[in-house]
């Protein structure tokens with residue numbers, strides 16, 4: 021038997037075969053979905069980014085006023101030079117950038133300290149009340165990030181900085197120093213008390229997954245406890261600290277609420293608030309330059325951190341999800357420590373809420389005596405002398421429409437985010453190992469490193485004009501939905517991937533064998549099997565969207581006002597009591613949402629963060 | 632109702648790994664063929680190519696007269712239209728559906744009328760003796776029961792081809808024995824052409840009408856169980872099939888009708904064979920005597936392993952070690968002397984360099 025001659029089929033047949041193969045590749049489920057997602061993400065992420073950069077390097081209509089020979093639309097370095105190397109650069113860029121870095125670094129480190137210590141106490145010690153500490157730790161994160169900032173202002177506000185006196189000043193009768201009332205220190209503290217939840221969750225997950233045998237082995241080898249902590253435990257939780265760092269740092273860099281409440285009144289600008297002021301007066305190009313700088317700085321910081329610690333990332337899976345046998349004994353101090361920790365946590369939650377509530381009952385700001393008590397800000401009729409004539413929040417149609425907008429926005433965003441998560445998870449997991457899948461995964465990660473305010477800025481430039489078939493969306497509710505969904509893409513991809521990994525590929529293949537097409541497979545197999553992930557993703561997005569401010573502050577208009585932006589508006593107008601009443605309503609809604617999360621099996625904050 | 636399956640020059644690569652390498656195989660209608668080979672040899676991949684879950688890189692597949700895959704022509708019929716059924720190793724029952732729903736799924740997609748669906752589901756459940764479990768969820772059943780439902784799910788839409796990927800490997804030894812008999816019976820009744828993947832040679836030998844042995848993606852031998860056992864076409868197959876393993880003794884053909892093994896010589900028909908060879912003889916084909924016997928070689932017993940129905944004896948002479956199987960509990964003890972006779976009629980000779988069969992046993 022000889023080797024059979026390999027016959028080369030005619031060219032036309034080979035082309036036909038290649039064409040058929042291509043069509044089959046293109047229409048296979050994972051490729052088709054990946055390509056659709058790719059187009060969508062290019063449209064929602066890359067094109068807006070490109071448009072933003074483009075705006076910074078072209079003359080705008082209004083530049084004609086400052087530069088007589090400017091031709092709108094023409095390429096120019098004008099905005100970059102103005103921001104980076106001119107008389108105003110210090111004020112517009114360098115000082116705010118420095119402030120952003122100080123605030124973000126400070127808040128991240130402080131949050132890391134608080135979160136890690138709490139995590140260690142809860143997971144690795146015999147401190148009583150660990151369950152309670154665990155539950156309390158997530159609550160500050162659920163509340164809007166600038167809650168504590170607002171409460172801080174009620175407590176420490178001072179006449180020196182031109183405000184009305186806060187509670188402290190009222191009680192002690194002397195002015196509170198400005199550094200305590202406004203600026204970096206209060207911003208750092210109030211942000212850290214919000215974001216420590218990240219570190220708490222990441223580090224406790226890491227501590228839980230470390231096989232305590234590793235530590236016991238070291239102890240048997242004669243290592244001291246501090247040495248074990250330093251040489252064994254710390255390197256193993258490093259990846260968790262890194263994840264927490266990246267998440268917190270990029271969030272604080274882009275956060276608007278806290279710095280706006282505690283920085284802007286004393287002209288302590290950070291990049292986020294500076295972007296806002298530029299955009300507010302129509303200097304889009306200048307604002308976008310700042311946004312680009314902010315994005316670059318965030319990416320570079322994350323990159324450096326990843327390089328520094330990146331090589332150790334491989335520790336992450338060590339030991340599997342073993343339970344912890346090794347628990348540090350705290351001795352006689354354990355009860356005192358527990359009491360201290362719980363008091364701290366309760367204060368961080370209850371004190372701000374109490375202060376905010378107290379303030380809403382004070383008719384004239386700065387006077388905290390009982391004679392000043394009023395319900396006007398809650399249920400009063402419009403009075404031209406109070407709060408610029410706004411009626412109390414509970415009879416104010418504006419508040420109702422904002423609340424409805426908030427709920428509506430959160431529901432719609434949560435739905436699309438969760439849906440997108442399943443589809444992203446499918447495309448990424450089914451295509452594992454292909455370049456297409458990797459590309460989808462990488463692009464889906466981009467919004468993660470773009471600070472909220474910058475992401476919002478990106479969307480101004482994108483949708484202020486008609487783009488292809490899409491009408492100008494600026495000022496519409498749809499734009500708020502789109503930006504919120506887009507910003508959530510990294511989270512939805514992560515939770516989608518982990519949900520999809522739980523669904524063995526054979527389950528879908530069995531459907532293929534049975535003759536089900538893509539739609540039938542999704543409807544009858546994939547959606548039902550990932551529904552727990554869908555629900556938890558939905559609820560988590562619902563809450564985070566409800567209290568999101570930085571992302572949408574540049575995009576809301578009076579018609580699309582949500583509760584979060586409404587509080588800012590009142591704050592900026594000096595109607596503090598109204599602002600505080602609104603934020604309390606917002607918190608109430610969020611807490612109700614969180615309660616619902618707890619009711620659902622499988623839905624939890626931790627899961628939603630992709631852990 | 633079975634159908635032929637023809638595989639021509641099929642190759643499937645994953646990156647640098649050639650999982651299936653130029654495999655050609657013709658399977659007659661109603662055959663029960665087993666793909667047998669060590670882990671990672673490409674059995675599952677070959678099965679998935681036939682099922683339509685993988686697109687091969689080269690070759691063609693026909694099911695009956697229908698071309699379901701051709702690289703050269705760019706054709707690949709979707710899995711659901713190939714008229715095949717597949718039982719997965721882990722069963723892949725849909726956990727959110729009841730047994731009934733699991734089974735009616737494919738029938739609903741084929742838009743059968745309700746009463747026909749009901750009838751078929753009941754029939755198939757009866758065939759695997761699982762009537763009455765319609766409303767259970769997969770997690771509410773034992774592994775063996777899930778296994779039966781996985782089979783029933785395949786039977787319900789009556790495909791012409793059954794594909795099974797190690798369907799019994801997750802069952803305990805006892806259940807596996809029972810299910811082998813059931814599966815063989817099911818195949819007999821349904822008459823569907825069956826491709827069955829396993830790395831368990833006992834399963835392959837007991838159940839199939841044909842065994843295809845694979846190694847590193849390449850087909851080594853396709854033959855009846857009997858032929859595969861008695862006349863393995865190369866050293867790999869010889870070594871892989873049989874428990875205890877075949878005795879493989881390296882030696883040289885001395886040109887005088889003997890194979891010279893160093894310690895002793897075995898006289899046999901070595902016509903057309905020369906140079907280095909490997910002599911293969913099954914443990915049960917070696918005759919053992921406790922007294923000196925003409926033509927037998929003296930060995931010393933190294934170890935004795937009785938297992939009820941028979942005993943395995945490991946014996947040595949010099950550097951040579953052979954394994955023998957004798958019926959019943961043997962009176963032979965360690966360090967006893969035994970005289971072994973190598974019947975030339977039962978010996979296969981393999982080329983020392985290529986490992987291919989060069990002289991076949993006579994009986």
Ligand SMILES: Nc1ncnc2c1ncn2[C@@H]1O[C@H](COP(=O)(O)OP(=O)(O)OP(=O)(O)O)[C@@H](O)[C@H]1O
Nearest residue numbers: 645648649650669670671672673674675676677830
């Ligand atoms: N999706 C895949 N991607 C990359 N390599 C694969 C893939 N599937 C299989 N392989 C490789 O192809 C080869 C054959 O795998 P296959 O699963 O067909 O083996 P098998 O004979 O079924 O083994 P087992 O008895 O362990 O199930 C192996 O080397 C395997 O690593």
Ligand SMILES: [Mg+2]
Nearest residue numbers: 674675676796
């Ligand atoms: Mg396999």
